[in-house]
Amino acid sequence: MLESVSQTLILGVLVGALYALVALGLSLVFGVTKFLNVAHGELLMFGGYASFWVFSLLGLDPFLTIPTTLIGLTLIGAILYQLVFVRMVKLPEEAKIKNTLLVGFGLSVILQNLALRFWSADDRGITASYSSMAFTVLGVRLPLVRLASLLTALVFLLALHLFLRKTYTGKAIRATVQDWEAATLMGIDIHRVYFLAFVLGAALAGVAGTLVAVNYSIEPSMGLNWTLKALIVMVLGGLGSITGTLVGGLLLGLTESITSLLLSSNYREVVGLVLFVLILIFRPQGLFGTKEG
């Protein structure tokens, strides 16, 4: 019993870190630009496919496909921003959130159906030679792939944290979040900041897609589920802070794994969503409220 409980908790943490990475891009974009890009899950799906193809065509190690996925998704993000999102930069905040949400749904329909045309509806996954390897520590199984994913997620969370804290550009992004008017007066080109944040968000969605392809599987209609997960994490952890995103991810991961243990794995998704609705109702602006970058 004790072993299965600790196994559950460990798995919850491992999955939770992945969830944090899934939400990181969405949270960054929303925090900086107030774009609610609900096509985030579709960007993640494209990242998963990018890694899948590099892995199966070139035979590269799945974790070494991350650089190409980053480049691919950066490009897609840049194109989407210049084609579509740039037109909503000047809207007032509420209209901006609503319109980006609608546009995001349009985009998700487009991307999903393109993926269906390109790659068919088949489930695909990345299975490396070491996929079934695991360590056993004190009776708890630690799958190697999950550990590597945890490490990857933490590396990206930390990298973004350092980027926002230590670099000049990162500081410009945070300044824009705090007060875009003042930032403009200080000579920060907020259009560039928005562009950068959006592209970074897309790239992060791509890496998350790689990890999803390695740990689970990918298929064209997976996007909505992952967008919802990202939204749940965002609401759970509070917006804008990277620590908050990590905490939110871990909370969701643990909630899901505990639900699987106590109830049934079929209700994992439901419990996360119920939690989400409850928080929206009882702390409406509260958890979205914090604004620090």
Place this chain on the structure above:
Amino acid sequence: MKRNAAAGIVLAALVVAVLACLPLVVKKDSTINLLVLVLLYVVLASSWNMIGGYAGQSNLGHAAFFGIGSLVTRLLWIQGWPFVASLAVGVASAIALALLIGFPAFKLRGVYFAIGTLALAQILNVTVGNLLPEMSYNPALADYQLLPRYYLFLALAVLTIAAAYAVVHSRLGLGLMAVRGQEDAAESLGVSALKHKLIALVFSASFAGLAGGAFAYYHVSYYLNMPFHPTWTFDPMMMAYIGGAGTVIGPIVGSVFFVLIKELLVLNVGEYHLVIFGALFILVVLFLPGGLVEAWDKTRRALQRWMRSRHRSPVGTEVR
């Protein structure tokens, strides 16, 4: 204006008459099925429009009402209840769900309402899929007839549009549009936003529930959670927007347009219709908030102006 309205009603009656007589001429089942699809979308898009267009509350959980209507109707009907009674209970469940969801959901404003309703609908979608994962078969397959289904959908579409028209031209409709424009201002003038939004949601849900019941009657076999799928929200929403959200005619135009380009594209280039439809939807959101209806209005006015300026051509010889 008065003359326009009368002309509109005559035109609508004409269209309905043609649709009602159509099965006498068209014998191909595939054509009738296509029309059923259009009519289903008309009902879904128009009912979404009541809450999403007129009241301005982007409801992303419309599929939940469609789903519950179809689920309850189907289960009762398969058990041997008369169809009409099953349908009535189905619609009642959709209304009950609307009231149940409405109170908590309307505590959320704007985008929070949108993602909250999406989450609520997904909760239902997953739960129904877990509890009732099996395929539902129509036991009386031998005497399945398409025409009663067609007329049911036609009647539903007429009813939905008539109701939308009646609501828009009533005090309730004005209240809804006031809430859409400026919720706080509307409240300050004594328009209860919560009451209006709830009524709009109940209206919207009852027609979605009816559509669900008709869907349960129409389909021979389907997975019971299929009508809960979020595409039943997104597609009608896109149709309403592309046609013109917040107008009676918009969702009709959008639905016809959707099925039309779907059919045309399937014949010529394959299943790209949703890609194109998604792109059109984005264009409408960005550049043409009034949808095709507004585009048509603008073109017509521009044409009229152009015609008038041509009639006036030789200088000073204008006859009035």
